[in-house]
Amino acid sequence: MKVLARTFLLAGLLALALSQGAYARDLDQDEALRLRREGVIQPLEQLMRPAMERYPQATLLEAELEEEDDVLVYEIELLTQQGQVRELELDARDGRILKDEEDD
Amino acid sequence: MKSIQRRLSLGLVAVLVVVGLLLAQALLWVFEHSLREQIEVRLKDEAESLIVAMVRGPQGFQLSEQRLSAAYKRPYSGLYFRIDFADTTWRSRSLWDSELQPGDKPGLQEGLSQGPQDQQLLTYRGDYQRFGQKLVIYVAEDYTPILKSVRNVQVIGLGLGLGALLLILILQRSIVRRAFGPLENTRKQIAQLQQGQLNELDSQVPIELEPLVEQINHLLAHTEETLRRSRNALGNLGHALKTPLAVLVNLSSRSELEAHPALRKKLEEALEQIEQRLSRELNKARLAGEALPGAHFDCAAELPGLFSTLQMIHNRGLQLDWNAPAGLRLPWDREDLLELLGNLLDNACKWADSKVQLQLSQGSDGYRLVIEDDGPGINAERREDVLNRGIRLDEQVSGHGLGLGIVRDIVDAWGGDISLGESSLGGLSVCILLPSRRLAIKAK
Numbered sequence: 001m002k003v004l005a006r007t008f009l010l011a012g013l014l015a016l017a018l019s020q021g022a023y024a025r026d027l028d029q030d031e032a033l034r035l036r037r038e039g040v041i042q043p044l045e046q047l048m049r050p051a052m053e054r055y056p057q058a059t060l061l062e063a064e065l066e067e068e069d070d071v072l073v074y075e076i077e078l079l080t081q082q083g084q085v086r087e088l089e090l091d092a093r094d095g096r097i098l099k100d101e102e103d104d
Numbered sequence: 105m106k107s108i109q110r111r112l113s114l115g116l117v118a119v120l121v122v123v124g125l126l127l128a129q130a131l132l133w134v135f136e137h138s139l140r141e142q143i144e145v146r147l148k149d150e151a152e153s154l155i156v157a158m159v160r161g162p163q164g165f166q167l168s169e170q171r172l173s174a175a176y177k178r179p180y181s182g183l184y185f186r187i188d189f190a191d192t193t194w195r196s197r198s199l200w201d202s203e204l205q206p207g208d209k210p211g212l213q214e215g216l217s218q219g220p221q222d223q224q225l226l227t228y229r230g231d232y233q234r235f236g237q238k239l240v241i242y243v244a245e246d247y248t249p250i251l252k253s254v255r256n257v258q259v260i261g262l263g264l265g266l267g268a269l270l271l272i273l274i275l276q277r278s279i280v281r282r283a284f285g286p287l288e289n290t291r292k293q294i295a296q297l298q299q300g301q302l303n304e305l306d307s308q309v310p311i312e313l314e315p316l317v318e319q320i321n322h323l324l325a326h327t328e329e330t331l332r333r334s335r336n337a338l339g340n341l342g343h344a345l346k347t348p349l350a351v352l353v354n355l356s357s358r359s360e361l362e363a364h365p366a367l368r369k370k371l372e373e374a375l376e377q378i379e380q381r382l383s384r385e386l387n388k389a390r391l392a393g394e395a396l397p398g399a400h401f402d403c404a405a406e407l408p409g410l411f412s413t414l415q416m417i418h419n420r421g422l423q424l425d426w427n428a429p430a431g432l433r434l435p436w437d438r439e440d441l442l443e444l445l446g447n448l449l450d451n452a453c454k455w456a457d458s459k460v461q462l463q464l465s466q467g468s469d470g471y472r473l474v475i476e477d478d479g480p481g482i483n484a485e486r487r488e489d490v491l492n493r494g495i496r497l498d499e500q501v502s503g504h505g506l507g508l509g510i511v512r513d514i515v516d517a518w519g520g521d522i523s524l525g526e527s528s529l530g531g532l533s534v535c536i537l538l539p540s541r542r543l544a545i546k547a548k
Binding site: 028029030032033035036041043044045060061062063 | 178179180195196197199200201202203220221
């Protein structure tokens with residue numbers, strides 16, 4: 001799994017470096033569990049609550065935990081009931097919705 | 105009042121509810137059990153696929169990305185795994201920051217464990233050995249969709265069950281009503297029996313009613329027989345006493361008694377009383393005929409004969425009329441009614457100038473018999489008197505008075521009412537009200 005995560009990481013790094021040029025790192029599920037246990041971040045389930053209120057009965061398509069300039073941000077994709085895919089960014093510490101846009 | 109219908113319904117509902125619930129619960133259990141078995145097979149398959157996906161990489165074991173199903177990669181997808189090695193644990197990405205509770209024995213775990221996003225997880229545990237290592241693989245699947253469909257099946261089943269119950273109750277109601285139909289027929293026949301339209305109940309009834317109908321018919325026959333016998337006995341007694349009585353009357357007028365006129369008078373009086381009493385009791389016994397089934401008086405058949413007899417007796421050009429609704433049948437003994445009408449009509453004929461009229465009608469609560477003449481009539485204040493005195497006279501002197509004694513006896517025996525009034529023809533009107541059978545019996 002470590003290897004797997006590292007491949008992800010590399011791919012993510014590469015993608016981010018190309019698109020934004022800023023430093024960003026994808027965290028894997030084991031890191032997410034560790035950070036959650038340590039209390040650094042809130043459980044994803046809890047963080048998603050405001051987003052789920054905004055889009056009732058939406059389905060979680062993908063979730064990625066990213067570290068951008070020492071800030072932990074969840075990038076999630078929701079499939080709304082209307083069949084639209086929304087891309088949201090949530091603050092991993094308190095669940096604030098940082099970004100909410102239609103997937104492009 | 106206890107209702108057989110309600111009792112049957114309650115019994116049926118209780119049985120159906122108990123049996124229905126048991127059956128539904130058993131079916132549901134079987135259904136869920138087979139579902140779980142299917143899931144167990146699938147999860148076992150998944151666990152084995154995970155072993156296949158384990159490959160030796162440059163840094164020890166790893167899971168081959170290509171052999172892993174996509175559901176393990178999407179967070180909270182509903183399909184999860186956890187692989188426990190001696191020193192480390194791998195979790196599927198789909199678990200993300202949540203954990204999968206380990207179980208203690210191999211195979212499908214008993215209960216459901218709590219998963220992320222309120223999922224209920226059914227977990228399978230498989231113990232394997234690979235690459236010289238012991239490893240335990242847990243594969244879990246979200247069970248909530250199945251729970252939801254089981255709940256749906258329950259709701260639909262409940263609805264169908266209630267619908268079926270309602271249908272069964274409605275059908276049962278109509279079946280019971282139909283089953284009790286013959287009983288209603290029998291009741292109607294008993295009423296007809298009372299009205300004198302039938303002699304006995306129709307014995308062509310359902311088997312269940314046969315004993316009842318048979319018993320009633322038997323009772324009728326028995327009553328009739330007893331009545332006839334006691335009447336005969338009284339009649340025989342009367343006739344048996346008549347001859348000795350006549351002998352006594354004859355003896356009382358013998359010349360030997362001429363010397364004792366007081367004795368003779370007392371003797372004659374006593375004998376006369378015996379005679380009168382005897383004839384009254386004989387009449388009364390005959391009146392008991394009310395209880396006879398099938399007794400009736402058909403106006404159209406009987407009245408013409410009665411009137412022609414009266415015409416013959418009072419041969420002085422009287423105009424005698426009667427009218428009654430077509431087909432009127434009075435539910436009393438023919439002989440008694442002939443006696444009643446005969447007495448009153450005879451009386452009317454004696455006093456009438458030229459006309460005597462008889463009117464019969466049927467009301468909701470009984471029958472009305474009115475006899476009128478155009479004779480001198482009786483003053484209003486004396487009518488009650490005559491009615492009473494008539495009886496007294498009649499009791500004491502046979503063949504005198506208004507002949508009302510026997511009439512009164514008959515009317516009383518039937519629970520009726522007699523009254524005198526003024527006729528529109530100018531003379532006396534005698535009005536008799538006879539309650540229909542059922543009322544008469546109730547009044548008693």
